[in-house]
Amino acid sequence: MTPAIDSLPAYLRVHPPACNIKAGRFKHRCCEVSNASSTDRIQLVRAGFTAFVIVADAFGPKLKEQTRAVAVSLYAELLKDEKSVIDLAGPTLQLLKALLENPPKPDQQSAVAQYTRMVNGLLSASLLNIEKMRGRSGPMVTTKVTNNLLAAALILTVVPPSFGYSRTVIEHYCVLISSSSPNRKRLVRKHTASALHQITSTRYDRASVASTADNAASQEGHASAVDELVAEPLRPRVLGVLLPAVVLLLDPSKSPPTPIHALTVSHILSFATSAPAAFKEATGKMDHAPRELLESPVHQALGNKATLSLPAAKPQISLRTF
Structure with a gap:
């Protein structure tokens, strides 16, 4: 028995597909989501990742990094997605920050190794997502590139440099920013540039001090x-x-x-x-x-x-x- 549309939660309600044939052209309209449904879905994603953070803390050091890795893998899928009509990654970037905060202590070698692999994997995935958008255009491309640029900036500023992202990755990130289309949002480029300034000032400060020692x-x-x-x-x-x-x-x-x-x-x-x-x-x-x-x-x-x-x-x- 099929439930009535009105009985479903708001975030599951979609308009039924419709086909229009006009002037010899076939147009298909499917899964158009209302503004209310978009808000509900974003809130649902926020609640889910917030629950991941709470559960990871409750599990303790032994299982925390595994739980964190699962949550980060799910968020990486949001950054990779090209089919959804709703931007779920952009409004929930603050949750990625919450997932990456509170890294393991240096004496927890196994946890540090897991956290480092997770961070490098997420950062590499974000840069790869941007690379795959080369030569493409459209609202979806702009949204995906913007979200991944901001996600990479967030990773590089939240994660301490001791967890080992290489200078090559940072240089690649700089190249992606400089080669991005001029019509990209200026605010995004400003934030990513300021993020790079913070990274270089914190990561290479020792080299700067050593050069002025004499x-x-x-x-x-x-x-x-x-x-x-x-x-x-x-x-x-x-x-x-x-x-x-x-x-x-x-x-x-x-x-x-x-x-x-x-x-x-x-x-x-x-x-x-x-x-x-x-x-x-x-x-x-x-x-x-x-x-x-x-x-x-x-x-x-x-x-x-x-x-x-x-x-x-x-x-x-x-x-x-x-």
Whole structure:
């Protein structure tokens, strides 16, 4: 017995197919969905993926990544879809963010490996979806490319760089953005460009810092800025964090000292002279070995300065020589 159309849920109601023959052309109209039905389906998708997040957390670490992988695989199908008349991926991108958040801890090696494979698979699928739209046009193509560009931007910004997407993938993503059609939505390209800026600034910041390690002028500017921002009562705490890390840059075994060693000693002397009370308090709480490693080059530098500051003895002529 076939149920009445009115008894079905709103998101299952569709107009019956209809065929029109006019002027020798055959036109077929099928599965046209009302606005109310579109909203209901989007809400249903949101409820389903929200349930996945709740269930994954309830399962605990052992099954969380497997449950997350199932949910992400289902969402990847939404990004791949070309047949649906409703855009289900665009309005639910926030759910993809919820699925990718809270990655496993570094000590959970098996979970980290699963999460990394899942992220790389999803990102590769998004880029492949964009590639397949080359040479095609139409509303569906625009929607699919837009959703996959935004999904890739979301993946690259939500997932920490430690989970290993390669620089090649990022460069490929840049190529896809730059080669996209000029009539694409400018807002999408703006968001993806800002996402790339964030990625490069967080992923390659270490290389940038390393390249300026020997630039004394740059380091002096950074130190001056920090000195202006940190209030006097907070300086013991700040030095308590900085000094143990600064000690790692010292290398007194090399002669002559390396540029980074000399620069580190100059900064330590700057800390000691600008905030002597805070410096004394911070060094007093350090362990013996790092404190000794810190004090030795400082005393040596102060000794060299004292030697250089002594006036040279003027040559004298002894009267006994006459």
